[in-house]
Amino acid sequence: MNMIDWLATADGSSDWSRAHVVVAGIGVAGFAAADGLLEFGARVTALDSGTSDQLRERVTLLETLGATVRIGPGSTDTLPADADLVITTGLPPHQSMMIEAAARGVPVWSEPELAWRLMHPRKPVPWLGITGTNGKTTTTEMLASMLTAAGLRTAAVGNIGRPLMEIVLDPQPYDVLAVELSAQQLHRMHTVSLHSAAVLNLHPDHLEWHGTLEQYAADKARIYERVQQACVYNVAEESTRRMVEDAEVIEGARAIGFTLGVPKVAMVGLVEDILVDRAFIEQRQTSAVELATIADVAPDESGAGSAAHNVSNALAAAALARSFGVRPTAVRDGLRAMRVGGHRIQTVGIVDDVRYVDDSKATNPHAAQASLAAFDSVVWVAGGQAKGVSFDDLVIANRERLRGAVLLGVDRDLIGQALARHAPEVPVISVADTETSAMARVVGAAASLARPGDVVLLAPACASRDMYIDYAERGDAFAAAVGNLQSSGPAGGE
Incomplete structure (x- = not known):
């Protein structure tokens, strides 16, 4: 059997010693993939264009385990001549090594695809998958909390931070996994068959990665392929229902909607302030069962947990939990036990009657819209890596609430131009410094624009990696700058 045919069916019982696998990118997921492949006996070459101290520590570990490792600029440009398989998530299809892999017919898998293969047939665990532009992490954490409340052994894994390969290597047994999946991960998933997906x-x-909105949508839609039980979609967004209609699912899988309105049959939704299920009960034609109340959707310290978008997240999580047989009381108890994580509309300080709110996780315009809409008078802190999107609609929707704006990051001028076009009356301060220490100047500039009763809101609408390791480090820098802010401190910017 040639290698291509062998890889088509390779799993955890296969002889991986015959395979040379290239792992491109040695972040958290890449390191776990390389580690797992070495344990299964594969010959591994790990590549990364970075040079950080943390990366060098991973290099030392992988070399000790037997991998060949190459890091630094240009390391991921060329595919090794005898590579049989590539594992990567971060490299876009138009990157040189990905083009070379396609030309040579070398398969490319994401880390979740690898984990799915290696956990079968010896350690099969059902996956409940979640994707979407916004709300993935919160919904995944809600789902994991519901599953835990039901007495199930579970974990929140995938794009949420803990790689799936850790589950493959973990001796602890699991009943079910709550799996957050990005469009990039889905783009390179080929055999995964989720129990249910939303x-x-x-x-x-991420249009700079996918190329077009159509391709981005097609990659998101891949989560429904081969679903076994329930395809959960957003009733308010017709595009998600069409994804379900077009998907090749396992026979018997159902389409289940979630809505902030009164649910029809085969939906979960709201009746006044009660979250109800009209999908997973025998009497769904005539009745619904109570799952929880809006008050059970636990707020974060800013009180934003029960906002409409978070109730919507709770309904999606509930639909997935119910598809796995979780009882209604466990949905309620899971929501009550859940706490929305940091960097999501989180108040980090109040200075001179101005409230400072960290929503660093708002890494695109749609996420920023959800947080901007929560406040009446805002000094908006925005900017970073734009990822190929437009900010015009965001500015138009919020220009009446903007007291001012402070912009930072590599693509700050794109937001500045949108503000100039649609809200020229809004004062704008641009901070050109791209060092991480620039956040102190940003917060000082925001303080100079704010008035008592205003909110200074970090809702960047952009990714963070032009200046920071991730959105969490950016949010931490904002919180630290607010903590150091003096009532009479000078403004920054230019």
């Missing part, structure tokens, strides 16, 4: 929403994001 697409929360679809809005322009």
